[in-house]
Amino acid sequence: QSALTQPRSVSGSPGQSVTISCIGTTNDVGVYNFVSWYQQRPGRAPKLIIYDVNKRPSGVPDRFSASKSGNTASLTISGLQAEDEADFYCCSYAGGPYVFGSGTAVTVL
Amino acid sequence: EVQLVESGGGLVQPGGSLRLSCSVSGFSFSDFPMHWVRQAPGKGLEYLSAILGDGSFTHYADSVKGRFSISRDNFKNTLYLQMTSLRPEDSGVYYCAKDRVNGWSFDSWGQGIMVTVSS
Numbered sequence: 001q002s003a004l005t006q007p008r009s010v011s012g013s014p015g016q017s018v019t020i021s022c023i024g025t026t027n028d029v030g031v032y033n034f035v036s037w038y039q040q041r042p043g044r045a046p047k048l049i050i051y052d053v054n055k056r057p058s059g060v061p062d063r064f065s066a067s068k069s070g071n072t073a074s075l076t077i078s079g080l081q082a083e084d085e086a087d088f089y090c091c092s093y094a095g096g097p098y099v100f101g102s103g104t105a106v107t108v109l
Numbered sequence: 110e111v112q113l114v115e116s117g118g119g120l121v122q123p124g125g126s127l128r129l130s131c132s133v134s135g136f137s138f139s140d141f142p143m144h145w146v147r148q149a150p151g152k153g154l155e156y157l158s159a160i161l162g163d164g165s166f167t168h169y170a171d172s173v174k175g176r177f178s179i180s181r182d183n184f185k186n187t188l189y190l191q192m193t194s195l196r197p198e199d200s201g202v203y204y205c206a207k208d209r210v211n212g213w214s215f216d217s218w219g220q221g222i223m224v225t226v227s228s
Contacts, residue, residue, distance in 0.1 A: 001171055003153065036214035038154070045204055045221055046146075046154065051214035089154050093213055096168045100146075103153035 004029065004073075004090055004101035011107040012080045020104045022073040022090030030071035034093035037066055037075045041086045050075065082108050111135040111217045113205050118222035125195050125226070131188040131205030131219055139163065139183040142208040144215055145190050147224075149201040157203075158190065173199075195226045 005023040012018040022029065022037075029035055035053045038046035048057055050066040053073065063084075066075045073092070077084055085108045090101035117129040131143070145157040158179040160167045167179050178191040188205050203222050206215035 034213035038215075040154075045218040046215075047218075048209070048214055048216045051209060051216075057209075057216060087153075091154075091156070091214070097159070097170050098144075098156045100154040100156055 001094065001097060001099055004092060004099055006088075006090060006101040006104045008102075009105040009107060011109055012077075013109045014080055014082065016080050017076060017078045018080060018106060019077075020075045020088055020090075020106070022075070022092075022101045024071050024073070024092055024099070026071060028092040028094040028099055029068065029073050029090075032093045032095070033068070035066070035068055035073045036091045037064075038089045038091065039084075039086045040089065046089065077106065080108055084108060111207065113207060113217055113219035115203060115205055115219040115222035118203065118224045120225045120227065121195055122228050123196060123226055126191070126193045127195065127224060129190040129192065129203055129205075129222060129224070131190075133186050133188065133205075133207070136207070136217075138181075138186045141210075142212065143179075143181060143188045144206045144208065145177075145179060145188075146204045146206055146215070146218075147199075147201045148204070148221075149198070152201070155201075160188070192224070195224075197226050200224060200226045 037050035040046045144159045160179045176194045180189045205219045207217040209216035
């Protein structure tokens with residue numbers, strides 16, 4: 001149950017796009033279409049922003065999009081805004097327990 | 110409005126025990142699997158445990174298997190995490206989370222409760 005691999009940090013200027021990768025294995029990301037993404041602002045609980053690989057819950061801006069290819073899932077934030085500055089975590093079902101990614105800090109320059 | 114409120118955290122000595130509670134409202138509790146997730150200070154999220162809506166099935170991360178026990182009382186709309194043989198590395202913020210309708214992700218979270226294991 002090793003954590004999924006994410007880049008430690010990514011950054012971009014307002015209006016730009018950033019993409020966060022989430023590398024798993026054939027035991028999790030590669031075999032299940034149950035990848036979700038969470039946004040966590042400092043001192044706050046995580047918030048679901050993507051489920052089932054690429055679906056957005058009601059109320060999540062369409063600037064957030066996601067996909068999966070093989071063992072790697074990706075989250076793209078388009079039209080970066082100051083309010084997007086937060087930590088982002090991927091998560092995958094792994095046949096029993098779930099496994100989270102190591103987390104990525106997004107900085108808006 | 111869905112609400113999840115954790116309680117029961119605090120300071121405990123290594124080897125000690127603690128029981129966390131998560132009181133919920135705003136949804137039909139017994140219809141949803143529930144989960145516990147923790148976050149060590151300055152670290153990432155770590156998945157701990159899950160329980161089905163009727164309590165018939167549970168699973169645990171290897172890091173807590175045999176030491177932690179998840180349970181629920183559907184009459185009291187409350188989720189529990191009994192933690193025993195606590196270690197300093199168990200310190201962190203513990204969150205309860207609700208399964209999304211149709212499952213496979215966590216659509217509502219509590220505010221988190223701090224657990225500190227230290228002598």
